[in-house]
Amino acid sequence: MGTTIIHLCYFGLINVIVVLIGYQILKKRLILLSWVLMIISLFIIHFIFQHEHPVIRMLALIVTTFTCMKVIAAANDYKNKPLGLTFIQWSAFAIGWMGMRAQPFEKLGEAPLPNAWPMIQFGISRVIAGLVLIFAAHQVALLHLAPNLNYIIITALLLVGFSLILHFGLLSISAGMWRLSGVNTYYLFKLPAKATSLTEFWSKRWNIAFSEMTSIAIFRPLINKTGAAAALMLAFGFSGLLHEIALSVPVNSGYGLPTLYFIIQGGLVLFEKALMSRKIMFLKNTVIAHIWTLFWVIAPMPLLFHTQFIKQVVWPLGGMHY
Template identity: 35%
Template sequence: MIHTLYSVLLAISFLALTRVLAKRYVLWPGMLVVLAVVNYLHFTDPPFARMVVICSVLLICMKGIVLAEWGGRLTWPRWFAFTFLWFGMEPPPFAAKPRKLRWKTDAVIGGCCLLVGLSLSIIVAHWETDSILVLFVPLSIGFHYGVLRLLTAFWRLQGIAVRPLFRNPLLSQGLGDFWAKRWNLSFSQMMARAVQRPLVLRLGKRPALFAVFLASGLLHELAITVPVQSGYGLPTLYFVLHGGFVMIEKPAWPLWLRRALALLLVAAPLPILFPPVFTQEVIRFTLNHLQIF
């Protein structure tokens, strides 16, 4: 418990730093130092607990970097809401004046996905399978398309023009479109603002885009392999492979081919992204505990 308190204080201290010192070359190393200390404090914790703490601190630190990169100012209530009560990484909706927005569709879709995801997760928990696709999809439906969509509906009801962070991946126009506009827009927003845009002027558009995939791999190491202390380098390999393919992907290719290749490249190498230890100690652990409810 005391270690968790220390981790929270470290994350809050980093946020305070981003408010007064908006320097990327200071903030990025500072975030890594904070995460290294958090990892040390929780080194003996169970993998699931370590993942939750590390991911929470990483999310909070990245919020600070995004706010510093954005350069604008939020009122303290809006800052608190954006930083701690929303998973997206675009501050402008929280800076704008509230207005009447449609939210019921998001609420219905989110509620249905949450029920379906929970039901499938409880069923899958009883299966004797190590397939990461079978184990991960129900959790994704419940959390990514359920809980987060309900959160979107909540903020839209408050007049904050946030958008769904996960959109139908089956409609992807290709692998580049999947990562940029379909899957985990909070992460793509963060990478675009904090990595791609600063590097475009220095390296050019394509190298900056590849750097986004490399940085994504390294951040996923913190969320996946560090908590379970196994499989180091595999998430980075997953994203480097995807970055390489996005570099050669062409709009002129037939749409059916781009869609098929995108879904294949996302799904087939999932065992690389999620090593076996993570699958058992985190994903299977989560599914097993959902049966309690």
């Protein structure tokens, strides 16, 4: 326990250093250095936490990845415009918000924005719903179902429960709280079940922070050099790489599977665009479009949330043992 506390202190110090150096990188537009900073920081975090529990390792890697990606995204976003962020505003963005657009924090400290409390209330309701699902997973474990069925039901309940708590709950509460301070924050998960294409799902509805990140840091800088299709696939590939850091490295297993998941998604997005360019409009049927989207998001999901990640992270995080 004492060693873990020391490691967490190192983790906090490294992220503070990233924020401090990151602001200097922003002021001098040192985009290449921002990537170097990320690589070094993640290598150090991985080395420090390599013998910690996978849950702790995962959280340390994810938080550090997001902190470093804030530097990369902001450096790219401000490279051709004046830096409008004070250090306090930059720190609030880098530490306190999961989105990747820094500009809204230029208004930090101004009058409260509308819809803050509805967002907070929405988030609280989703946290409660998520806790109910985790409780339900514990009740299913008491039923002593067939092992495979037990694994599938409990895993599904835990994954959806954690998603409700974090993605739709805590992040919505965070968005509402920042709006009370004048920052034009927004839902990062926008009714994903309403998506009628994978293009819409990944670009406008699911994890807007990741789509902002890959768009600013990968797609936009590369599109004129590689073409739109290659830039899009590289963006999805990069998203896969970040998920490897979050889902495979902590359990030292499943390498390549999250990347394959996102390569499949990128290929299907290109397929959709090809259909549209040839006026093949089967996705215009709303029912078919919903089925198509949900199937391709969910069916390959065992590649993303592979077995060892479920056993070593998801179940323990839910207070359960496989």
